[in-house]
């Protein structure tokens with residue numbers, strides 16, 4: 001898997017100017033399928049944000065990406081859209097799997113809910129059979145077992161819940177290793193300060209080499225650097241201006 005490192009600096013002004021430009025980039029231009037673009041239109045979203053413009057094509061190509069852009073810049077769709085498109089094409093040829101194809105890891109229960117809703121709001125318009133599950137901290141072992149039976153295509157969870165599933169046998173390390181093809185660490189700048197380091201370490205040993213890793217954050221910090229070392233090899237680094 002190819003891994004390269006670039007820094008993309010883009011000013012908000014440049015974005016506005018480009019937006020007025022007739023040649024402006026559309027979601028179509030980024031390589032997304034019509035059904036995803038239709039779903040976006042239903043949500044009144046018709047122009048990609050700067051981070052989406054840069055990240056979507058790279059993620060579609062299969063690159064590992066670290067994206068840093070301020071809160072509210074559209075990082076969720078920047079990874080969700082290409083992730084969904086990859087799963088659309090996977091699902092036809094998918095072998096019988098025993099673990100999810102994609103993990104989206106977030107630091108809080110609220111974010112879990114938010115990301116879950118965002119995924120569902122897109123796939124409801126896509127006429128596709130994708131199973132998406134979120135894990136929450138109150139779930140019993142049997143709740144977890146039920147949630148992961150199937151298994152889902154996409155798992156949205158905190159690292160702690162995934163660790164629990166690995167510890168109690170609800171998720172088999174070998175199955176994770178066989179099935180996982182995309183992992184997203186969203187709000188990566190918060191994951192370590194929220195105390196998920198050990199949970200992430202328990203998981204990273206089972207992430208297969210071929211797995212595409214995406215790390216989204218609002219700020220850069222030593223924690224993000226640490227996570228990069230933990231799960232990424234030599235990713236694309238996309239940086240958009242921070243707030244303030």
Ligand code: ADP
Nearest residue numbers: 045046047048049070071072073074075076077
């Ligand atoms: P971040 O994760 O960078 O903080 P979010 O992904 O939560 O930002 O997006 C912030 C808001 O912007 C959400 O309400 C989302 O629906 C909206 N949004 C995302 N992409 C676009 C877009 N291309 N055009 C308009 N609104 C968008």
Ligand code: MG
Nearest residue numbers: 075076186187
């Ligand atoms: Mg976000």
